Amino acid sequence: MENARRKIDDIDHQLVALLEERMQVVEEVISIKKAQTREVLDEDREKDVLKKVSACIKHKEYEPCILAIYEEILTVSKVYQVKKLTE
Ligand SMILES: C=C(O[C@@H]1C=C(C(=O)O)C=C[C@H]1O)C(=O)O
Known part of the structure; x- marks a missing residue:
């Protein structure tokens, strides 16, 4: 059990780093949306993200x-x- 949980802790460490990296890119997207007065929701992009994720599994x-x-x-x-866009 300890060994499996150590592996999970290590994976979580990597996932958090990647999620932080993803959020930092989201900050870039926020700046672009602010400058171009674009909507937060982009349904086509979300479909594309989910399609690409599915293809990786x-x-x-x-x-x-x-x-x-x-x-x-x-x-x-x-x-x-x-x-962020409303504060
Ligand atoms: C990040 C964006 O904003 C929203 C969130 C997305 C995401 O987190 O991947 C994708 C599409 C948008 O609904 C974007 O437009 O790219």
Whole structure:
């Protein structure tokens, strides 16, 4: 059990770094949307993101789990953008 949990802790460490990196790019998107007065929601882009994510998944049995996580990432990304664009 300890060994498995150590592996999960290590993966979480990597995931957090990548999520922080993703949010930093979202900051760039916020600046562009502000400058171009564009909507936060871009449904076509979201469909494309989810399509690309699905295509990366090697173990198809994990697809529903990973897509559920991604739906949440997209939601949180939009909530953050709306907050930053309205404050
Ligand atoms: C980041 C963007 O804003 C929103 C959030 C997205 C994301 O986090 O990937 C994708 C599309 C948009 O609904 C974007 O437009 O690229």
